[in-house]
Amino acid sequence: MPELMRAVVLDGPGAPDALKIRNVPRPRPQRGWVLIKVHAFGLNRSELHFRRGLGSFGSFPRVPGIEAAGVVADAPGGEFPIGTQVAALMGGMGRTFDGGYAEYVSVPASSVIPFASTLDWSTLGAVPEMLQTAYGSLTVGVNAVPGSSLLIRGGTSSVGLALTVLAKRRGMTVLATTRNPNKAQALVDAGADHAIIDTGSIAEEVRTIFPGGVEGAVELVGAPTLRDTLRATAVHGTVCFTGMLSDEWTVPDFYPIDYIPGGVRLTAYSGGAKDLPPAVLQEFLDAVAAGEVTVPIGRVYDIEDIVHAHQDMEGGAVTGKLVVTVGGRLDDRSLMLEDRDTNG
Template sequence: MMRAVRLERQGPPEELKLLDLPDPAPAAGEALVRLHACGLNRRDVWIRQGLYARIQLPCVLGSDGAGVVEQAPDRKWIGKRAVIIPCYGWGPDPKVQSRDFFILGMPRQGTMAEKIAVPQSMLCEIPAHLSFAEAAALPVAGLTAYRALVTRGELRKDEHVLVTGIGGGVATLTLLFAKALGARVSVNSGSAEKLAKARSMGAIAAVSYKEKNWEKELVAQAGGPPSLIIDGAGGDGLNNLLAASSGAARIVVYGATRLSPSKLDMPKIFFKQVDIRGTTMGTDDEFRAMLQLVERARIQPVIDRVFPLSQAVEANRLLEESAQMGKIILDCTK
């Protein structure tokens, strides 16, 4: 038997129950991983709140996981530290996922557990400089950030990049990745504490989006407008991003925590010749390329707090409040 945190039904964090469940039985081609750490994602909140597609409950949530391989078809994997690619079934076209694309943690068992069985092809070795907790901070956020910056954003060295909503897992890793790739990075946030932290991480400009016409202050601080913007909020703030952007800028959108804009400044899009590009998750090859960047640049993800698995309710409540700087992690051994 193993301990696992299962969502019984939609509702508040208290609907997440710590249970004893049967150990997963690996199918042909699958490996069994004893999990040491699990990272939380906004997706877990959306499923719990009924804001996600094709919800099937009860289910063990969690898409980010790192641990030690206990069983595998290729015995060379046994005993190795591994981080798990968080999605499967992307399909043959690297430009867009197939209809069979799924993310771990609903409907398939996720990583809020002591053990998980996944296809061996989803295993990657953890870079030597990372702890289990740091590795578990990477899968969903790191893959999303890498594809947004490199594949969809076509980041260029020395380019000015604006990362919105600094503090979230994707945004924080986007800042770290962009810096490692030679970009100049600006950020915004509604938290003075998070803006100060971003400056300490190398941001050249940091402004509060609560201020009217904040985009003008950002351009002034940075000495010019951004030509690449990575955004996970959407909403009416998209108009501020259009106002902040340079001519021929690319705006890459990976989420919509503020939903759709009530109006959109269309003239700025065509007069400025701005590209708005969507992105979500990424391919297995992009995940491996992200890990190579982390290893080469010795990037260490920012972790806000580590909770024991037994305190998953408290951890998910903190995530729902969006008060964290970086990732919230569960220690699956406690």
């Protein structure tokens, strides 16, 4: 009989209550894959899209979740010692193979990033995908220069808040947007120099601050605001299309010469574990531990409250990263002993 674990299962597209907690077989990793005992995982907008059946990726039934944080329970290829703290993200997690909404997850070793930290698991669970997306957007997408200006369209999202933190550590001037005036202070608290209320048309306001336009911008809202973001950007500036908070990611009747202002660069970023070097993750976690950086956590849930968590994500009820903690049957020391006995 296979060992069982608790996991969230999605049989097909649906509302938040389509997420069902069940006992399912614990995965057994093949060589080149790593079994992780999950302690926490962050919620991501793409998981909402997957749950709704939007897009053409993935299959059902599926354990969702494109990220997780925990400890190595088994690595048949010897890539990581048992007990190593790790983050796992992307690479097909929660889409083409079962993801992080579970007590255990098996992932390719290439999707695993090791770290060492004494931070609590709810904090560690908030970081991996949020940091990877923010860091990749800033470096791969925008190629941001320290001291330059950055517009973050969708600033109160978890990635937007993380972008503010990273940009300020580079000495950049940050303009961040929110549609909700009540959330403007959250942008300032995160370090934004300018909090802009997003009416859908903010280019003119941005240019009252930077008459020539900003040097870089990260588009997190999606297709409806992209054209306006491009118009807020300077000649030879770069706009990186990263997020789709609007749930709209295609531009109808796209005519580039008319749509993109002359000389403004448009890029995109989706990325994965390869774009988050272990040293960058470790430096960020160390900065959090030292009190130099604050992780923008909105709310922490138990895995039993996954439906409520998705309801909050869908309704935009919480500012910051939503995190789910996973209770385990074993502590890490007993897990190590158990796996060593099992594996001979």
